[in-house]
Amino acid sequence: MPATLLPRIPLYEPAPATNEPLEFADLAVIDLSKAGTPEGRADLAVQVRDAMSTQGFFYVINHGLTSSQNARIFDIANLPFDQVGEDEKKSLATDFQVTGTYTGYKLRGLWHIESGVKDQIEQYNVNRHVKSQDHPKALIPLLPEIDAFARFNHFEVVHTLLRLFALGLELPEDRFVNMHNFDAAGATSVRFMKYFPREADEEALAKNVWLKGHADIGSVSVLWSQPVGGLQIFSAEGKWKWIKHIENALVINTGDSMEFLSGGFYKPTIHRVIQPPADQRNHPRLGVFYFSMPDDDVKLAPQIDSPVLQKYGLSGRCIDSDPPLMGVWRKGIVAAYGVSDLKKTESGVEEEIINGILVKHYN
Template identity: 25%
Template sequence: MTFHVPLVDITPYVTGGTGAERAAVARAIDDACRTVGFIQITGHGVPAAVIAGLEASIDGFFGLDLDVKNTYRTPPEINRGYSPPKSESLSLSLGVEQASRMNDFFEAFNVGATAAHYPHVAHLDPIDYADNVWPDVAGFEPAVSAYFGEAARVARTLTDIFADALGIDRAFFDARTDHSLDVLRMNNYALPPGTDVTLDGDLIGMGEHTDYGIVTVLWADRVAGLQVLGSDGSWNDVQPAEGALLVNLGDVTARLTNEQWMSTLHRVKPPVIDGTIRRRRSAAFFHDGNVDALIETLPQCVDPQHPAIYEPVTVQEHIRAKLAGSRAGVRNETADRESARVLSSDRY
């Protein structure tokens, strides 16, 4: 069976389509969430100028000397700032790697929603809603902030579509995302000068993982590297269509739907050509939900034939266990279902 990521035009939800048009979009999204867990969306309304500003900012920051970039590092528990190559291992977020060494050669820069984004909420945890670290790169902060706002709008549009597709009130997601843990991670897959990375058959740009939250909105170069795990255990190359954003579900949504909707495993393995990694850039916006939101399976997704798979957990408990794996090298012991899928894939 040929692996295919569906392409869905969400214009009716962005510019105000008819009820019938929105219903057709919701059906298409529902089918994609049940069968693939990855979607390409067009009609998202993100201006080309905003995307161009994001690209220029990514190039400006990652073009700095490694010593300069390292001045923007933060402690592992603070999901902000710079992550150099081989400082993370995403597969440890699933508890897969037996060794604790950090393998992934990508470098990244994170910004996120701070306590100041949510003045209506008192006493937000300074670890989860940490202030951003802004690099001294011309135009970086306004350009990245502009894209962050657009990606947040798209993510919230998607949760409206999700609610319609699941037949629940849109207030369900609104109540769980009014101070959402939102993070934009800008990734650079290349080998900067001065890094100790060997080009060999085991080289991993970003290890096998599922995303952690409700939904991820991904802008990416149209360069090979992203691979998605199919239902048959095969890894499949995925590139966005021209002008499209990639969307995938996270673990929170899989838990809500009792895995009727899929939090799909994926990884990044950019090609090595003549001993050089072909550069690839991406920016993933993670819409994870309120830190104190309790994630419980929706009643309509449970019946005698399909009992609840997961115990209730707060977003904070779930996200911190995942981050402790990927950023601090602490093997996640709570991801048995996800790790079993990796271990049964063609990688092993």
């Protein structure tokens, strides 16, 4: 059969990798090709559990997409920013404070970073139900590819990792998978995200922070590695460390939802984005993500039948008898992020209470 002809779009040229002497986090590398057998998953579950108990982030390789397919996704990801006019972006911008979702565009300058400085981040968010929203005209011919990409992330990456997380808690493999149904109501989405360089005076006022230290909302976050540095994690040693780019690899972390569901066993690691290294400073930073969340009707309660939770007596942050539903939790977080009044502690950490749960921001 003849190969399918893909729509022609401008090619995205990634920046060269940095040569700066940065202190990188030492993250585990998980070979997902070994997850095809029960024995392989059992072995990987131990590796993932160890990675989550040390750094809270890990790399995934051999996930199933080729380097050329990876490059194509970044070509698509750049299009909503460089090939769509400002008026059309504004017409498709989301009012996240009202809707509690980022579906559509998040424009620049909506989030407060520090000392009056606002963010310079644009996002285009595509719900995994790709046809459930309006899209810019330039993106419409590419929707079949975005749909296939969402399904690949959901079923081949996220579901595989959820099985490993369940095995790490000595639970049935499908426990968390059954909470992440592709056709259910929820905000699991593909995100294209572009960080633009700021003026030197704003960098100084914001202490070079582009996105404050935070934990993610959902269960599993998938970042498609790209060369422009800036992502840092707050390590167990109490230091900010850089995440290194690995060609055609994924960077994986868990969020608040998985912490709730695992009774605190899988703790989300605080991470932030700062100004790129000196040799990449003039390059925008293009990101491709898949943010996975439990279905909206899932109660964020610890899996108390886990032998691991019973052994260690963990309960996590969500310990009352009536934990929030996922939909309620994520809407509260999204509506408040970057726009609510925060209480700054003596240590400099900013705090707020959302749905009765303490949320922290690090700058």
